[in-house]
Amino acid sequence: MEFKDFKKLFQENFAKITTDVNTLFEVEVDKDEFWALYLNSFPAGTNEVYRQRREYDCSCCRHFVKSIGNAVIIKNNEVQTIWDFVTGDTTFQPVVNALSQYVKSKVVSDVYFTKFNKIGTDKNFEDDDGNIVEWNHFYLELPKRFVDATGKSEGDYKGSYRDIRNVFKRSLEEISEESLLTVLELISQNSLYKGEEWKSVLTNFLKLKKEYGKLETEEQKNNYAWEKSVTVGGVIGKIKNHSIGTLLINISEGMDLDVAVKKYEVIVAPSNYKRPNAIFTKKMLEDAKKTIEDLGYLDSLNKRYATLDDITVNNILFSNKDSAKRIGGANVFDDMLGDVAGSPKKFSKVEEVPVDDFITNVLPTTKEIEIWLENKHSSNLVSLVAPENKDAPSMFKWDNAFSWAYSGNITDSDIRENVKSAGGNVEGVLRFSIQWNDSSDYDQNDLDAHCIEPGRNEIFYGNKMNYSTLGNLDVDIIHPTRNVPAVENITWPNKSKMTSGVYNFFVHGYSNRGGRNGFKAEIEFDGQIFSFEYTKEVRQGEKVQVAEVTLNKDGTFTIKESLPSSVSSKEIWNLKTNQFVPVSVVMFSPNYWDQQNGIGNRHYFFMLKDCVNSENPNGFYNEFLKEDLLKHKRVFEALGGKMAVKDVEDQLSGLGFSSTKRNELVVKVKSQSERIIKIKF
Numbered sequence: 001m002e003f004k005d006f007k008k009l010f011q012e013n014f015a016k017i018t019t020d021v022n023t024l025f026e027v028e029v030d031k032d033e034f035w036a037l038y039l040n041s042f043p044a045g046t047n048e049v050y051r052q053r054r055e056y057d058c059s060c061c062r063h064f065v066k067s068i069g070n071a072v073i074i075k076n077n078e079v080q081t082i083w084d085f086v087t088g089d090t091t092f093q094p095v096v097n098a099l100s101q102y103v104k105s106k107v108v109s110d111v112y113f114t115k116f117n118k119i120g121t122d123k124n125f126e127d128d129d130g131n132i133v134e135w136n137h138f139y140l141e142l143p144k145r146f147v148d149a150t151g152k153s154e155g156d157y158k159g160s161y162r163d164i165r166n167v168f169k170r171s172l173e174e175i176s177e178e179s180l181l182t183v184l185e186l187i188s189q190n191s192l193y194k195g196e197e198w199k200s201v202l203t204n205f206l207k208l209k210k211e212y213g214k215l216e217t218e219e220q221k222n223n224y225a226w227e228k229s230v231t232v233g234g235v236i237g238k239i240k241n242h243s244i245g246t247l248l249i250n251i252s253e254g255m256d257l258d259v260a261v262k263k264y265e266v267i268v269a270p271s272n273y274k275r276p277n278a279i280f281t282k283k284m285l286e287d288a289k290k291t292i293e294d295l296g297y298l299d300s301l302n303k304r305y306a307t308l309d310d311i312t313v314n315n316i317l318f319s320n321k322d323s324a325k326r327i328g329g330a331n332v333f334d335d336m337l338g339d340v341a342g343s344p345k346k347f348s349k350v351e352e353v354p355v356d357d358f359i360t361n362v363l364p365t366t367k368e369i370e371i372w373l374e375n376k377h378s379s380n381l382v383s384l385v386a387p388e389n390k391d392a393p394s395m396f397k398w399d400n401a402f403s404w405a406y407s408g409n410i411t412d413s414d415i416r417e418n419v420k421s422a423g424g425n426v427e428g429v430l431r432f433s434i435q436w437n438d439s440s441d442y443d444q445n446d447l448d449a450h451c452i453e454p455g456r457n458e459i460f461y462g463n464k465m466n467y468s469t470l471g472n473l474d475v476d477i478i479h480p481t482r483n484v485p486a487v488e489n490i491t492w493p494n495k496s497k498m499t500s501g502v503y504n505f506f507v508h509g510y511s512n513r514g515g516r517n518g519f520k521a522e523i524e525f526d527g528q529i530f531s532f533e534y535t536k537e538v539r540q541g542e543k544v545q546v547a548e549v550t551l552n553k554d555g556t557f558t559i560k561e562s563l564p565s566s567v568s569s570k571e572i573w574n575l576k577t578n579q580f581v582p583v584s585v586v587m588f589s590p591n592y593w594d595q596q597n598g599i600g601n602r603h604y605f606f607m608l609k610d611c612v613n614s615e616n617p618n619g620f621y622n623e624f625l626k627e628d629l630l631k632h633k634r635v636f637e638a639l640g641g642k643m644a645v646k647d648v649e650d651q652l653s654g655l656g657f658s659s660t661k662r663n664e665l666v667v668k669v670k671s672q673s674e675r676i677i678k679i680k681f
Contacts, residue, residue, distance in 0.1 A: 376527015454501025
């Protein structure tokens with residue numbers, strides 16, 4: 001066989017094995033050693049010295065063999081060299097066999113790189129004393145897919161592929177199959193922030209992980225990583241480096257699932273994000289179900305609102321006349337006590353009384369109580385929850401099956417929410433927020449929130465922080481974004497640093513860029529939100545006065561409005577705020593009933609007449625559960641939300657105050673006289 005025929009077979013084989021291949025790889029070889037192997041593999045007598053060198057020793061072929069001779073393809077995790085073909089010739093077959101064996105003995109180390117679509121020299125001619133001699137050499141014309149046209153250097157080109165392959169291989173090894181199944185299950189439950197965006201990626205990676213897990217040798221794993229890394233794309237290829245990869249690695253390393261998810265949410269979720277569902281998986285659910293059944297708690301899961309008929313006199317600190325008739329254990333003498341005649345005397349002075357003194361010294365002689373319900377009490381709304389089956393065993397740490405649920409769904413104002421989303425503080429003792437660009441018309445105006453404090457210090461964009469009063473402009477919008485409300489926000493964290501006197505709030509039209517819709521504003525203090533709306537165009541340079549808030553020397557706030565506000569009584573849980581509401585019963589929380597002491601924090605409940613929970617509260621919370629159930633805390637967190645509390649007539653709902661949090665409640669009590677008391681918690 002002549003060399004030109006051998007070359008043709010070589011070219012045909014290359015075209016055949018690369019038909020459906022987009023990437024060539026290479027193994028690391030000693031190029032000089034590889035060329036020497038080529039020359040020395042010819043059978044004796046077939047590669048003799050011609051003139052000065054052996055017949056097949058030419059610079060053109062040497063360049064070709066050193067350039068691409070170590071190239072390989074990987075198909076279905078099998079390495080094929082460009083020398084894997086049958087020549088049917090005794091001269092050339094030993095050569096290709098030797099080269100193939102040598103290449104296969106090496107490890108795939110990189111993708112193949114070239115900037116040239118033609119490798120080698122097809123043929124050249126020599127004039128030998130008037131005779132034209134044709135010399136054939138190794139030669140390939142490469143398809144465009146094997147030629148780099150990016151302009152990168154060889155190091156950068158190979159490095160980018162090598163980085164993806166290395167991260168991909170580590171991802172396959174470090175991310176467990178169980179972690180992938182767990183995260184996919186969380187996504188299907190909608191329990192992972194923006195998890196749906198990763199579903200397809202994780203499903204594909206799971207398939208790759210399973211394939212990788214079936215491989216036995218390191219060589220197979222190495223080749224698999226190279227073959228797949230060039231086709232899976234950068235997201236899967238570098239999944240370990242993404243936020244979802246951090247979550248997967250943490251779960252794979254045994255981190256508590258809830259902790260791992262929270263770490264993920266810190267990376268990707270906004271600060272005010274609330275996870276929609278509890279974190280649990282199918283296996284966790286099955287384990288929890290078995291525990292519940294084994295301990296006999298299945299009937300204990302169903303809950304309803306408690307009524308007066310559920311409680312006994314032992315656990316009541318106060319009841320009004322109507323309520324006393326329905327409380328178990330009350331007698332006719334207790335009922336008659338309320339009929340003792342008295343001469344009510346009204347007190348103009350408000351007395352401050354610690355809650356324990358109120359219970360010990362005031363309640364025993366009290367016939368009627370009314371509380372002054374304020375807007376700020378929204379977060380204190382509470383319902384007493386009873387077991388639907390009164391004979392079911394208690395799942396709780398205390399010796400009864402009653403629990404309680406505070407309000408969790410009181411919605412903040414839109415402006416408040418938008419300020420939080422923009423990174424502003426809404427928890428101070430005094431807040432001034434403005435908002436514009438919140439209608440369908442794009443309002444590009446630059447409006448500025450200003451406050452002139454006592455002493456004439458002005459807080460605005462040019463002087464955002466007063467280090468004496470701690471007043472702070474923490475959100476400053478200059479260029480509103482289309483379809484995103486623009487807000488600015490000034491807050492004071494506590495009264496101790498503030499100067500008593502007048503705080504003057506106004507809006508300055510720094511730049512009018514065509515907006516004509518005015519602005520909205522809020523001033524919040526003492527749990528009340530004063531809402532303002534200015535519907536006129538704010539002209540450039542115009543200052544629109546909103547209100548003056550005075551911090552009095554006794555630490556109270558009063559407001560003088562420049563624009564009309566919408567502050568008024570609002571309805572919460574079927575009751576109107578800013579008025580007195582009758583109390584039906586006063587009691588401790590169930591963990592302190594029947595002389596129990598020290599089982600969690602004590603809460604003081606003031607159950608209100610006609611108070612109706614408008615939410616869908618949890619039947620129980622993890623902190624209530626017995627120790628042997630806490631190993632299933634994520635499942636119980638979900639169950640607490642899914643087991644709806646059944647509606648009943650005359651539910652016991654009202655206000656609750658924790659013994660660990662400072663608070664206050666104004667009450668009107670009637671006994672032999674009428675007193676106005678501020679209870680201090």
